[in-house]
Amino acid sequence: MKDHAALSEEFNIDEPRVNWHDETLWFIRQKRDRMAHGIPEWEWLRETASQIKNNVLSNLSAYLEQFEINALANGITVHWAADAKEHNEIIHSILKKHQVERMVKSKSMLTEECHLNDYLTENGIEVIDSDLGERIVQLGKEHPSHIVLPCIHKKKEEIGELFHKYLGTAEGESDPQVLTEAARQHLRDTFLTRRVALTGVNFAVAETGEFVVCTNEGNADMGVHLSEVHIASMGIEKIIPERKHLGVFLRLLTRSATGQPITTYSSHFKSPRPGQEMHIVLVDNGRSRQLGREDFRNSLKCIRCGSCMNTCPVYRRSGGHSYHSVISGPIGSILAPNLDMKEFADLPFASTLCGSCSNVCPVKIDIHDQLYKWRQVLVKEGYVSNVKSVSIKTMTWVLSFPALFAFAGKSGRWVMKTLPFLVNNKLNPWYKSREMPVPPKESFREWYAKNRGSK
Amino acid sequence: MTSSREKILSSVKANQPALKPLPQLELPVDVNLDPVENFTLIATNIGSRVFPVSSFDEIKEAIAKLFLPGRIVSSFTELADIAEIRLTDPDPHSLNDVNLAVLQAELGVAENGALWLPEDKMMQRILPFICQHLALVVSKKDIVRNMHEAYQILGNRNPGFGAFIAGPSKTADIEQSLVLGAHGPRSMTVFLID
Numbered sequence: 278m279k280d281h282a283a284l285s286e287e288f289n290i291d292e293p294r295v296n297w298h299d300e301t302l303w304f305i306r307q308k309r310d311r312m313a314h315g316i317p318e319w320e321w322l323r324e325t326a327s328q329i330k331n332n333v334l335s336n337l338s339a340y341l342e343q344f345e346i347n348a349l350a351n352g353i354t355v356h357w358a359a360d361a362k363e364h365n366e367i368i369h370s371i372l373k374k375h376q377v378e379r380m381v382k383s384k385s386m387l388t389e390e391c392h393l394n395d396y397l398t399e400n401g402i403e404v405i406d407s408d409l410g411e412r413i414v415q416l417g418k419e420h421p422s423h424i425v426l427p428c429i430h431k432k433k434e435e436i437g438e439l440f441h442k443y444l445g446t447a448e449g450e451s452d453p454q455v456l457t458e459a460a461r462q463h464l465r466d467t468f469l470t471r472r473v474a475l476t477g478v479n480f481a482v483a484e485t486g487e488f489v490v491c492t493n494e495g496n497a498d499m500g501v502h503l504s505e506v507h508i509a510s511m512g513i514e515k516i517i518p519e520r521k522h523l524g525v526f527l528r529l530l531t532r533s534a535t536g537q538p539i540t541t542y543s544s545h546f547k548s549p550r551p552g553q554e555m556h557i558v559l560v561d562n563g564r565s566r567q568l569g570r571e572d573f574r575n576s577l578k579c580i581r582c583g584s585c586m587n588t589c590p591v592y593r594r595s596g597g598h599s600y601h602s603v604i605s606g607p608i609g610s611i612l613a614p615n616l617d618m619k620e621f622a623d624l625p626f627a628s629t630l631c632g633s634c635s636n637v638c639p640v641k642i643d644i645h646d647q648l649y650k651w652r653q654v655l656v657k658e659g660y661v662s663n664v665k666s667v668s669i670k671t672m673t674w675v676l677s678f679p680a681l682f683a684f685a686g687k688s689g690r691w692v693m694k695t696l697p698f699l700v701n702n703k704l705n706p707w708y709k710s711r712e713m714p715v716p717p718k719e720s721f722r723e724w725y726a727k728n729r730g731s732k
Numbered sequence: 733m734t735s736s737r738e739k740i741l742s743s744v745k746a747n748q749p750a751l752k753p754l755p756q757l758e759l760p761v762d763v764n765l766d767p768v769e770n771f772t773l774i775a776t777n778i779g780s781r782v783f784p785v786s787s788f789d790e791i792k793e794a795i796a797k798l799f800l801p802g803r804i805v806s807s808f809t810e811l812a813d814i815a816e817i818r819l820t821d822p823d824p825h826s827l828n829d830v831n832l833a834v835l836q837a838e839l840g841v842a843e844n845g846a847l848w849l850p851e852d853k854m855m856q857r858i859l860p861f862i863c864q865h866l867a868l869v870v871s872k873k874d875i876v877r878n879m880h881e882a883y884q885i886l887g888n889r890n891p892g893f894g895a896f897i898a899g900p901s902k903t904a905d906i907e908q909s910l911v912l913g914a915h916g917p918r919s920m921t922v923f924l925i926d
Contacts, residue, residue, distance in 0.1 A: 301907070301908055305908070328753075328754070329754060331752045332752050332754045334748060335748055336748065337744050337748050338741050338744040338748060341740075341741060351892075357735070357740055359736040359740055408905070410905035413905065413906075428905055429908075433906050433907045454909075456906055457903060457911040457913075458913075460914075461913065464915060485888050493914065494902070494903050494915045494916065495901040495914060495917075496915045498858070499858075499861050499915045502824055502858035503858055513740065513744065520883060520887075521883045521884070522757075523879070523883060524757070525880075527879055528843070528844075528878070528879050538778065538844035538845065539846050539879075539896065541778075541897065541898050541900070542861075542897060543895060543898075544893070545893065547891075547892050547893060547894075548892040549892075550851075550892065550893070561740045561744075565740060565747055568744060568748055569746070569747030574749070
């Protein structure tokens with residue numbers, strides 16, 4: 278299993294592509310800034326959203342029960358899934374009950390987390406993802422590299438090739454307008470012929486038992502309103518207490534995500550239409566465990582806008598797939614170790630701890646602090662590779678002896694000056710893609726002693 | 733055997749921190765902002781066409797100019813001579829060939845150009861999504877400043893389904909190039925009526 282560093286190295290082979298990826302995401306970050314700066318009460322909104330989510334996490338069990346009562350009264354069937362396996366089995370049982378072998382699905386990172394598509398495919402059920410970006414990665418047999426922009430890593434020429442192969446567009450066609458039109462025709466046929474549609478959930482309101490799904494394309498609505506059965510999968514942390522709180526979150530979500538004032542569609546589902554069945558699956562899958570980790574529970578406040586990815590200097594230059602986890606980037610790096618510390622032990626280290634993620638987060642999650650805290654937990658629990666933990670331990674030891682630190686610094690500078698080939702080689706990861714700097718003649722401490730120390 | 737429901741709820745209850753209070757939603761309202769003017773500006777920015785009108789005759793004239801001939805469906809009896817105002821087939825698939833739907837929005841939101849369309853004004857849930865072009869009629873006095881005001885007016889009213897709709901269906905999934913008309917309407921027209 279390759280770690281973040283190894284996967285980033287692969288992504289970094291094509292330098293112009295890295296630059297393009299970096300600039301595209303930074304462009305979205307700038308759009309987000311323009312939107313945020315246009316709202317004088319932006320910081321009030323962030324603070325209010327953060328406090329609402331703090332309240333939700335502190336009273337989640339009661340809100341879940343309240344939501345269930347109201348949803349049932351509205352005519353929605355409510356299911357509870359302790360883990361991914363149970364979630365997938367529930368979906369499968371609904372499909373079996375209706376003797377359906379084909380399903381259309383709009384964006385749901387939770388179903389990615391549960392590997393629903395693989396599970397259903399193995400059970401002979403075809404799933405078509407209807408969000409354009411998700412359909413593209415599905416055709417390419419990949420996974421989304423970004424939670425809001427699933428195929429942000431792909432060039433239009435590559436998408437054109439996939440569409441030529443699977444949707445019959447002309448060879449070499451790469452115009453986004455033409456490709457989107459081809460997808461529109463292909464997916465309209467899908468919407469019209471599927472009897473079951475699955476969607477994710479952006480917010481579920483405890484007070485009213487309704488849930489809100491946000492899309493720009495209208496794909497969730499096209500699937501659902503043409504179907505006989507609507508299944509919505511949601512993580513238990515998606516609950517908000519009252520309907521008026523939607524005002525706060527809908528103002529923040531899309532401005533943070535893509536720099537739009539709101540998504541084209543914010544659909545409020547309260548009850549099935551006559552003759553239709555509506556199911557909601559409430560999924561835990563480690564969330565209640567994360568709730569118990571005091572240092573990390575705030576990660577459950579996330580509303581999945583992706584702004585921490587767009588701003589992250591590491592994400593922008595390493596690509597979403599380098600995180601080898603369903604949710605990539607800074608927020609993914611604090612969510613993933615909760616699911617599997619061993620498999621995702623490298624992710625909290627894939628950060629410079631610059632704090633830009635925490636600064637843009639619309640619900641004020643202390644993302645970079647949590648990355649730092651995960652590092653400590655992971656080292657303590659023995660999940661960090663020997664090289665890294667030995668060098669951290671050595672550093673701790675050296676730093677605790679000032680004389681040794683001074684000597685080590687002096688020897689380092691001597692080596693870089695006298696024997697540069699010892700550091701300018703491929704064994705030193707810092708030498709990759711950069712020249713080592715000319716070593717300073719003296720350390721700061723030596724300079725200080727000479728120039729300021731005597732005063 | 734305990735059910736997953738009990739298992740999840742007891743685990744959540746055991747792990748949730750001490751109760752933290754809900755914040756007040758005191759709305760910092762910008763009183764200098766002109767709702768209609770701002771709505772028009774933002775709605776235009778996100779790809780809608782906005783026309784102030786004073787009568788349904790003006791709306792009819794605009795429709796004749798803006799749209800190619802095709803199936804028109806509307807909930808307005810005033811448009812009975814150019815549109816189907818009653819849907820006889822309850823099957824949503826029967827609306828796949830609708831070119832234009834003209835419906836009444838309950839309110840519009842100045843800060844983001846969105847309009848609230850509840851199910852009881854949709855004729856059928858699928859209609860505002862499946863049509864090739866969507867036109868919404870909203871009264872100028874029903875334009876509010878922001879989402880807080882919108883939810884204040886709506887309260888908990890939801891006839892079963894409702895949506896804020898802001899502009900035409902769109903995607904930028906291919907290299908961030910904006911394309912209008914992803915799966916839903918290719919265009920959105922707003923008639924602001926006196």
